[in-house]
Amino acid sequence: MNTIEVRNLIKRYQDRAVLDGINLSIKKGETFVIMGGSGCGKSTLLRHLIGSEKPDNGEIFINEKNITAMPQKELDELRKKIGILYQSGALLNSLTVGENIALPLVEHTKLAPDIIEIIIKMKLELVGLTGFENLKPAELSGGMKKRVGLARAIAMDPEIVFYDEPGAGLDPVVTGVIDKLIKDLSQKLNITSIVVTHEMTSAFRIADRMAMLYNGKVVQVGTPSEIKNSANPIVQQFITGSPDGPIPLRRSGDEYLKILSG
Numbered sequence: 435m436n437t438i439e440v441r442n443l444i445k446r447y448q449d450r451a452v453l454d455g456i457n458l459s460i461k462k463g464e465t466f467v468i469m470g471g472s473g474c475g476k477s478t479l480l481r482h483l484i485g486s487e488k489p490d491n492g493e494i495f496i497n498e499k500n501i502t503a504m505p506q507k508e509l510d511e512l513r514k515k516i517g518i519l520y521q522s523g524a525l526l527n528s529l530t531v532g533e534n535i536a537l538p539l540v541e542h543t544k545l546a547p548d549i550i551e552i553i554i555k556m557k558l559e560l561v562g563l564t565g566f567e568n569l570k571p572a573e574l575s576g577g578m579k580k581r582v583g584l585a586r587a588i589a590m591d592p593e594i595v596f597y598d599e600p601g602a603g604l605d606p607v608v609t610g611v612i613d614k615l616i617k618d619l620s621q622k623l624n625i626t627s628i629v630v631t632h633e634m635t636s637a638f639r640i641a642d643r644m645a646m647l648y649n650g651k652v653v654q655v656g657t658p659s660e661i662k663n664s665a666n667p668i669v670q671q672f673i674t675g676s677p678d679g680p681i682p683l684r685r686s687g688d689e690y691l692k693i694l695s696g
Contacts, residue, residue, distance in 0.1 A: 437462045437594060437626045438483065443492035445478055452478045453489065454650035465620050465627040467637045470647035471672065471681070476630050477598070479647070483628065484516060484596060485509050496594070514542055517587030517595040517625075521602050525571040525579055525586075531558070532567030535586045542590065557585040560622075561615060577608035584615060588623065595619075597629040601636045613639050634673050638662070646672065648681070 443456040452475045460466045470476045481487040482494060485501050493502050501509055525534045532554045539550045558564055561581040571579055580600060587595055597616065601609035613636050620627045631637055637644060638658045645655045646669055654661065654669050664670060671679030 437497060438628070439493075439495040440479075440483075441493045441495070443479070443482060443489050443494065445475075445482065445487070445489050451650050453482070453492075456492070456647075456650075456652055458645060458652065458655070460626065460628060461643075462626055463620070463624050464642040465617065465629065465640050467629045467631060467641040467644040468647065469631055469634070469637050469644060469672075471632060474647040475650040476632075476647050480596060480598060480628075480630050484518060485513065514590055515593045517590065517592035519580070519583050519587045519595065519597045519600055521599040525582060527571050529570075530567060531563070531569050531571070531574070531582050534571070534582060535567075535589050537586065538589050553589060554585075557589055558582075560588070560619065561585045562611075575608075577604055577611060580604065580608075580612055581615065584612075584619070588619065588625070591623070592625065594626045594628065597627065597631075599631055599633075600629065601631065601633045606635070609633070609636055610639075612636075616640050634675075648672075 438460040440456050440458040443453050444451060445453040456479060468476050468479060482489055489502060493500050496512060499512065501512065535554045535557055536550050539545055539553060554567055558566060561584050563578065563581055563585065574582065600612050600616065604612065616627055616629065617640050619625060629640060641658050643655065643657055644661050646653045646661070648668050654664055654666055661669060661673065667680050671681050
């Protein structure tokens with residue numbers, strides 16, 4: 435069964451098609467990685483998947499419901515089953531760790547404070563931060579902030595969790611910890627995980643399946659093994675990081691100065 439279906443999704447900004455006919459099927463319970471370079475459309479696709487942007491054409495189905503044609507009130511209800519780990523963690527510095535995790539519970543449920551407190555402790559235990567609820571975000575490392583953000587993302591026991599560049603700004607060891615958490619939580623809680631990233635080590639470590647975007651199109655979808663062995667030169671150049679291949683390199687500042695100076 436597919437949790438998410440994307441059908442011929444098109445989004446233009448002025449005369450540029452940022453999403454140019456995207457088709458994807460994401461299965462229930464899998465960890466699905468959306469990868470690609472800067473400007474390929476992956477962040478725009480993420481915003482469409484969570485319903486914060488509307489496409490020019492095409493449809494997105496979540497649990498067989500078309501969110502692109504859904505009234506706002508119904509979309510808000512569906513979003514309660516979705517968690518998001520933002521690239522920056524997006525914690526409120528004026529609140530404690532516990533208060534940050536409690537935000538969706540306070541906003542969207544009528545649970546008693548003592549029940550919310552129990553949930554906070556449970557979610558912190560799941561991400562390996564037992565006893566951290568009274569600290570402020572400023573007292574945490576970057577990796578700890580990401581884990582608190584993840585605890586908040588799963589506070590409402592979502593069916594789907596979106597991860598926006600979960601390893602951004604973290605060292606390789608901490609990134610490995612976050613990757614393991616993503617896999618463990620997906621399996622323990624039967625969560626469908628959609629991870630947007632350009633970090634290839636993480637992508638191959640956590641993915642059940644992967645999709646590569648290039649110039650607003652899906653270049654290839656497959657298992658990590660299928661992607662590694664892809665015959666597509668665009669895929670191979672991206673995953674190996676080679677400067678040689680069909681993906682054009684952006685000009686450096688010095689090259690632009692030479693052009694401007696004649």
